[in-house]
Amino acid sequence: MFRDIRQRLLASAVTIVLASFVSFVVLRALPGDPARLIAGPLAGPETLAATRSSLGLDRPFFAQYGQFLWNFVRGDWGYSFSVGDEVREALTSRLTATLELALYAFVLAVVGALVCASVASFRPGFRRGLVRLFALVGLGSPPFWVGLVLIVVFSSYLGWWPGPSGRLSPQLYPPEPVTGFYTVDFALHGDLIGVSDSAAHLVLPVVSLALLPWAFLTRLLTANMADTAGQPYILVVRSKGVPAWRTHVRHVLANSLLPTVSSCGLILATLITGSVLVETVFNWPGVGAMLTEGISAQDFALVQSFILLSAILYVVGNLVGDAVNRMIDARLRTPGAAR
Amino acid sequence: MTVSTVNPTGTAVEVSDLRVAYGGDEVVHGVSFRLRRGARLGIVGESGSGKSTVARAVLGLLPPGGHVTGGRIELLDTDVVGRTDKEMNDLRGRVVSLVFQDPLTSLDPVKPIGKQIAEVIVQHHRGLPRAEVRERCLRLLNEVGVNDAERRLKQYPHEFSGGMRQRVLIAIAIANQPDVLIADEPTTALDVTTQAQVLDLLRTTAERHGMSVILVTHDLGVVAEFCDEVVVMKAGEIIETGTAEQIFASPAQDYTRHLLDCIPRPGDRRPGPEFGDPGDAEPAAVLTITGLRKRYGRGPHVLDDIDLTLHAGETVGIVGESGAGKSTLARTLIRLENASGGTIDLNGADFGAARSKRLRELRRDIQMVFQDPFSSLDPHMQVVDIVAQPLIVHGLCDRPAARARATEMLASMGLDEQFLDRLPRNLSGGQRQRVAIARALILRPAVAVLDEPISALDVSVRAQVLDLLREEQLSLGTAYLFIVHDLAVARYFCDRIAVLYEGKIVEFGSPADLFERPRHPYTRRLLDAIPDPHHLQRRMKDTT
Structure with missing residues (x-):
């Protein structure tokens, strides 16, 4: 088992390094010259060369790559000229905003899917049809469009929740950063108004971001549950006299979760890296907008670090998914157990 | 609801005129039988006869869409038809319980055994102290013969063998000492x-x-x-009821007689000449295995030094329990897996060491029929294409010609034109297995490896499939390596039989030798274990 874990960790490390390498290569293969972009169109050859050497671009390729990795590990992620700040500063403040959004959306998607799928497999007929309809609509609606509709209905028309005004109402100051999550930081400082205001600002973007994975997981879980419910061991459990709902919670759910958990790591990663459009719609100061700018400006330091960071998040998400699966299923803990 | 355990009439279950329908289709048409207290009743029938439906109706656990449309089911003199699920939950596991078909899939794979046994106890004894529940679980495991119960309680189903899992299921079923135990094919998936x-x-x-x-x-x-009384079901109706002696000694119905006839009797022998009659020329060896070994990783040898020779037109049976290496032998022989040592000589060519293109060419001469015709046919391909595919793959003819040949082959196997464009799911089990056999034999291979080709089929279909295999063998001269766990079938069908035990061939000889003069203790144990309807008297005496 420890050999197994060691192998997984090693494979993860290799994945991260490969991702960083590919991003490093691809960025440099793109047409254009960052030194020219920084120094401006009127700069002469000496200025260009000086800029280049200050960026380290005159050094051999692998030396640049090695330097980048080493600096990243040390916590020096370089200077972003498109933002005008240290990459680490820029990324962490922006990334926590995105993460807060993504994590809440993730929780909503998973919990919502569990409820919906349970309803669908437990209550045939009208309610099952309703869940199917929801899944279909959810899978077919682009998140940014859903965001716009939610703003129109719940903010402009009904006025229940704030519209696209970022993370907080303008009269409030952001909390002293501890975790970077406004809801959590306000709570830590005991500021209840802050908590409720930041939470209210989260509702609409979280729902629009969660809808797609929510619908996807609902479909997946419903199919798994139907499959599990037909297994002989469920009949055996029922023959013990265990009521249907308890059978569902104790046996059907656990067995249906297995294939779902593996895809959760992927979903979380997609939420973090794919929320650009929703962030734009809601004026959310997330990492998305900054990144698109960085890419068009050929801001190597910023983009590289972000890609490396998302690779790490991705891999960690998958590792956690695997670990959870192992916790649920004893068969995965003993290597070579076929059934 | 209370069901009295004092039971004056001595009837445990009485089913009268039971009708069950799925949607609008009635599948059980007025079934009546009575089970005395302490008695053992057998419900016999082929797939689709409604026997399992009746059993599940007694538990009130019909599959989705199924419902009782008429009649009564009296459990200890109380009608249970139309009870709410809540009322039934009180009975299930306490008054009536179930031992289900396949022990491999009847236990929740993600829960420890102990929890699964405790579940049924706690369900009916709320507030029982944990220590007491645990004590009962241990006692139950001991009672059903699971050793080292303390440790076993914490283990998961995959750490148990099939037989052990079935014991656990029995422990669950008897945990609350129910009055009625329903056992649905409790031994079908197990070794003899x-x-x-x-x-x-x-x-x-x-x-x-x-x-x-x-x-x-x-x-x-x-x-x-096992049973003192027997009910024979066919197509949702009971066609014969009687004591076990009556049914087996003098069946009243043709169908029952037919079912009995489908089981080979000790003296029965498949049609056609015996192999190796004196006076015949020495037949050619088509497959020679020498010193074959197989192990997975650094594990123990699953196959250990197997020597075996197959002659043209001969059937060699491989018998043994699951885990003996039967299926590994089949898979290694056709090179689905590579041997760890030894040689496989096919018609003079070194099949065991052949690579890429050569391997493909040689494969024409060794084909396989798998156990489960439900999963060994591509569900999206038409029957005719499934059978024609080997011809096309091996470049022997173009598609129209291959389809023509396949049509011929299928016709000779009793599957006429109306079957050609069907998908496997629209065929019965026996028909699917015929398709699988046609696919294997259309290349006229020298050797066909048959891995339990009839064990997934109904009794009455088995005989047909065996006959068909024999006919094809007589006309094509194919040698069969016949992997089988049913010894009666092995005796009926094989020319020589090899007994495989822990990866080794421990005994090899003609059926007559093996069955009348078994030498190896394992062979003897195997023979003793066969349940035999034609030798009914043997066990009946012990129990009455």
């Missing part, structure tokens, strides 16, 4: 030796606790061993 042990265990526990048993099975042998 394990099967005998599990039946024994069921019998003794039922007797000890005075439980009445309904045994649902397709296996007449099992019924003969």
Whole structure:
């Protein structure tokens, strides 16, 4: 088992390094010259060369790559000229905003899917049809469009929740950063108004971001549950006299979760890296907008670090998914157990 | 609801004029039978006869869409038809319980065994102290013969063998000492030796606790061993009822007689000349295996030094329990897996070492028929294409010609034109297996490896498929390597039989030698375990 874990960790490390390498290569293969972009169109050859050497671009390729990795590990992620700040500063403040959004959306998607799928497999007929309809609509609606509709209905028309005004109402100051999550930081400082205001600002973007994975997981879980419910061991459990709902919670759910958990790591990663459009719609100061700018400006330091960071998040998400699966299923803990 | 355990009439279950429908289709048409207290009733029938439906109706657990449309089911003199699920939950696991078909899939794979046994106890004894629950679980495991119960409680189903899992299921079923035990094909998925042990265990526990048993099975042998009364079902109706002696000694109905006839009797022999009659020329060896070994990783040898020769037109049977290496032998022989040592000589060519293109060419001469025709046929391909595919793959003819040949082949196997464009799911089990056989034999291979080709089929279809295999063998001269766990079938069909035990061939000889003069102790054990409907008297005496 420890050999197994060691192998997984090693494979993860290799994945991260490969991702960083590919991003490093691809960025440099793109047409254009960052030194020219920084120094401006009127700069002469000496200025260009000086800029280049200050960026380290005159050094051999692998030396640049090695330097980048080493600096990243040390916590020096370089200077972003498109933002005008240290990459680490820029990324962490922006990334926590995105993460807060993504994590809440993730929780909503998973919990919502569990409820919906349970309803669908437990209550045939009208309610099952309703869940199917929801899944279909959810899978077919682009998140940014859903965001716009939610703003129109719940903010402009009904006025229940704030519209696209970022993370907080303008009269409030952001909390002293501890975790970077406004809801959590306000709570830590005991500021209840802050908590409720930041939470209210989260509702609409979280729902629009969660809808797609929510619908996807609902479909997946419903199919798994139907499959599990037909297994002989469920009949055996029922023959013990265990009521249907308890059978569902104790046996059907656990067995249906297995294939779902593996895809959760992927979903979380997609939420973090794919929320650009929703962030734009809601004026959310997330990492998305900054990144698109960085890419068009050929801001190597910023983009590289972000890609490396998302690779790490991705891999960690998958590792956690695997670990959870192992916790649920004893068969995965003993290597070579076929059934 | 309370069901009185004092029972003046001595009837455990009485089913009268039971009708069950799925949607609008009635599948059980007025079934009536009575189970005395402490008695063992067998419900026998082929797939689709409605036997399992009846059993599940008694538990009130029909599959989705199924419902009782008429009649009564009296459990200890109380009608249970139309009870709410809540009321039934009170009965299930306490008054009536179930031992289900396939022990491999009947336990929740993600819960430890202990929890699964405790579940049924706690369900009916709320507030029982944990220590007491645990104590009962241990006692139950000991009672059903699971050793080292303390440790076993914490283990998961995959750490148990098939037979052990069935014991656990029996422990769950008897946990609250129910009055009625319903056993739905409890031994079908087990080896002969394990099967005998599990039946024994069921019998003794039922007797000890005075439980009445309904045994649902397709296996007449099992019924003969186990039941005092038998109900024969066909197409949703009971066609014959009687004591076990009556049914087996003098069946009144043609169908029952037919079912009995489908089981080969000790003296029965498949048609055609015997192999190796003196006076015949020495037949050519088509497959010679020498010193074949197989191991996975650094594990023990699953196959250990196997020597075997197959001659043209001969059938060699491989018998043994699951885990003996039967299927590994088949898979290694056709090079689905590579051997760890030894040679496989096919018609003079070194098949065991052949690579890429050469391997493909040689494969024409060694084909396989798999156990389960439900999963060994591509569900999206038409029957005719499935059979034609080998010809096309090996570049022997173009598609129209291949389809023509396949049509011919299928016709000779009794599948006429109306079957050609069907998908496998629209065929019965027997028809699917014929398709699988046609696919294997259309290349006229020198050797066909048959891995339990009839064990997934109904009894009456088995005989047809065996006959078909024999006909094809006589006309094509194919040598069969016939992997089989049913010894009666091996005796009926094979020219020589090899007994495989722990990866080694421990005995090899003609059926007559093996069955009348078994030398190896394992062979003897295997023979003792066979339930035999034609030798009914043997066990009946022990129990009455």
